[in-house]
Amino acid sequence: MAKDVVTLYIDDASIRLLVSDGTRIKKWDDVPLEAGMVNQLVVQKPDEVAAKIKELFKAQKINSKKVNLGVSGTRCLSRPISVPQLPKDMLEEAVRREAKRVLPVSPEQVYLTWKSSSTSEGKLQVFMVATPRNIADSLFKTLQLAGLKPELMDAKPMLLARLVKETMAIIVDVQPTEFDIIIKNDGIPQPVRTISFPDKKIPWQNKLSMVQNEISRTIDFYNNENKQTPLVPMIPVFVSGELAGEESQSQDLSQALERPVVPLTSPLDSPDGLNLNRYMANVGLVLKNTRRANGSSLSISNLNILPTVYQPEPISLTRIAIVPSAIIAGTILLLLMLLIRTASIDISETRSQLTPTIQLLQQKLSERHQSIETIAGFEQNMNNIEILRGNIAAALTHLEMQSEQMNGDLAVTINTLPDTVNLIKISHANSVLTLTGTATSEEEVLSYLSELDASERFSSIKITSMSRISGQSVEFNAVLNAGG
Numbered sequence: 001m002a003k004d005v006v007t008l009y010i011d012d013a014s015i016r017l018l019v020s021d022g023t024r025i026k027k028w029d030d031v032p033l034e035a036g037m038v039n040q041l042v043v044q045k046p047d048e049v050a051a052k053i054k055e056l057f058k059a060q061k062i063n064s065k066k067v068n069l070g071v072s073g074t075r076c077l078s079r080p081i082s083v084p085q086l087p088k089d090m091l092e093e094a095v096r097r098e099a100k101r102v103l104p105v106s107p108e109q110v111y112l113t114w115k116s117s118s119t120s121e122g123k124l125q126v127f128m129v130a131t132p133r134n135i136a137d138s139l140f141k142t143l144q145l146a147g148l149k150p151e152l153m154d155a156k157p158m159l160l161a162r163l164v165k166e167t168m169a170i171i172v173d174v175q176p177t178e179f180d181i182i183i184k185n186d187g188i189p190q191p192v193r194t195i196s197f198p199d200k201k202i203p204w205q206n207k208l209s210m211v212q213n214e215i216s217r218t219i220d221f222y223n224n225e226n227k228q229t230p231l232v233p234m235i236p237v238f239v240s241g242e243l244a245g246e247e248s249q250s251q252d253l254s255q256a257l258e259r260p261v262v263p264l265t266s267p268l269d270s271p272d273g274l275n276l277n278r279y280m281a282n283v284g285l286v287l288k289n290t291r292r293a294n295g296s297s298l299s300i301s302n303l304n305i306l307p308t309v310y311q312p313e314p315i316s317l318t319r320i321a322i323v324p325s326a327i328i329a330g331t332i333l334l335l336l337m338l339l340i341r342t343a344s345i346d347i348s349e350t351r352s353q354l355t356p357t358i359q360l361l362q363q364k365l366s367e368r369h370q371s372i373e374t375i376a377g378f379e380q381n382m383n384n385i386e387i388l389r390g391n392i393a394a395a396l397t398h399l400e401m402q403s404e405q406m407n408g409d410l411a412v413t414i415n416t417l418p419d420t421v422n423l424i425k426i427s428h429a430n431s432v433l434t435l436t437g438t439a440t441s442e443e444e445v446l447s448y449l450s451e452l453d454a455s456e457r458f459s460s461i462k463i464t465s466m467s468r469i470s471g472q473s474v475e476f477n478a479v480l481n482a483g484g
Helices: 046-059 088-102 133-145 156-162 204-225 247-257 276-290 323-363 365-415 442-454
Strands: 005-010 014-020 025-032 066-071 077-084 110-120 123-132 149-155 169-174 178-185 188-196 237-241 261-263 421-429 432-439 458-468 474-482
Touching: 005 276, 014 046, 014 276, 025 046, 025 276, 046 133, 066 133, 066 156, 066 276, 077 088, 077 188, 077 421, 088 110, 088 123, 088 365, 110 133, 123 133, 133 149, 149 156, 149 276, 156 169, 156 178, 156 188, 156 276, 169 204, 178 204, 188 204, 204 247, 237 247, 237 276, 247 261, 323 365, 365 421, 365 432, 365 474, 421 442, 432 442, 442 458, 442 474
Parallel strands: 005 066, 066 149, 169 237, 237 261
Antiparallel strands: 005 014, 014 025, 077 123, 110 123, 169 178, 178 188, 421 432, 432 474, 458 474
């Protein structure tokens, strides 16, 4: 029997609850939010919003404390970027530097989550999402007050893109206070726009006109930026929310845009009486958890934008920087465990034999010497195990020292790196660091290596080759001996 997935979607106007076993929808409900409770997705009245969440759970008789959280795309920024292929411990810093360059907000104001999707021409393609800290913090505080523990979080534009099989598509979701426009290109939702209506009480025809104009603007912008993969007229517009329930309005939109307009569908079985158009973000959360993406081509579908600070502490070996060292240490520990287990079994068997042996000693004094020798042999085995344990501990200490040395060398190498120098390859073996890279001039290479020398981490630095390549760039190789 599949485990139920409890999903909760929150925006400025309402809270929507949906429960599914991954195949069919079992429970659903929603409650409106009074004006001012949530503003621009920041919870202004956490106690009152938490009380409404509790009411929903009580009304639907839901006891689970774990939820998947979906939020409006308001103020959540997403960008696809390209970074050099780097080791894992260096990739994090590279992504954050690029985020600081391309995002219109300070990195200190957002929680940054990202996932690499593919590689192309020596570059790693990364999709990142920036969630404002005040939004995430207020939502998590509210869920805590409601007694809930979020397992994952995602924004509505990514959840809707997950429901579409096509790699190229246009997705439009219209809600009472806002609407989303998502262009899906090669499985990546970008650009993504979430636009608020100036007043949720404006006539529907005015809303439709505004939506139509913004769709046209977004398509024109995309086609100008992506001339090799334009949005040709045969690519449909998938609609959800209020627009999906208005067949005549969808036909008008199709004629105005000169392309098909079709409702967004769900792979989940839904009961009678459920207006599924209001719960498409919840459906995306269910599929995100069950990995049934309806054949979706969304390559970043398992990205969890729940900030790491609010996720359970994972068991990780990331502190061990070098994989071979981790494998060696793990192998040694496994051998130690096997030896200790074998010795424990031997000791248990010996103890079970000692009771009849003591009884026999009282009757057969001639066997006393043999029993003493047997016990002494087991004591020697235990001493040998203690010696082996000490040797293994020393080996692990040595490995940790090597790992710290390497991490320090790599940190200095990256932190000292100027914008005019690009490292193509870094290798480290036997306390020797080998760098391969390019720079705008020989002087920049010498300046960079001088900075490394000034760090006093390296006993010697030698340029093994330097040659000019295309344009004004130079390629160089350098060997750095650690232990300075």
